[in-house]
Amino acid sequence: MDLCLTIEEWSGKPVGPASSVREALDLLSDTPECRAAIVDVNLPDGDIGPVLDVLKERGAAVVVSTGFALPPDVQARHPDTMLLRKPTPSKRAVETLIALMAGP
Structure with missing residues (x-):
């Protein structure tokens, strides 16, 4: 909830949180205008690769939050994450996302 409040403080509109890959994919399906995301790598129902795939197809800015690294197959498909x-x-997470949205 802290992350959602921070996004709102920066004039963003949170479309989550999602507590699973399936829920994240459903939210993305229902929110085609989503242009940015902060994704946790440890969702209970598996690989976040499909979520990153949808976001990449949209050209969305993405920040992945993790205590470890991306799984090797996800890292191979999304090396610049x-x-x-x-x-x-x-x-810090929101500021990083905003910087990615602004581009180089």
Whole structure:
């Protein structure tokens, strides 16, 4: 919830949180205008690769929050994914996402 509040403070509109890959995919299906996401790598129903695939197809800015690394197969498909190591303050995660949205 802290992350959602921080996104709102920066004038963003949270479309989550999603507590599973399936829920994240459903949210993305229902929200085609989603242009950015902060994704946790450890969702209970498996590989976040499909979520990253949808976001990449949309050209969305993505930050992955993790205590470890991306699984090797996901890393191979998404080598340029921005990783933030847990614990990451919500403000830093949102600022990183905004910087990605602004481009180089």
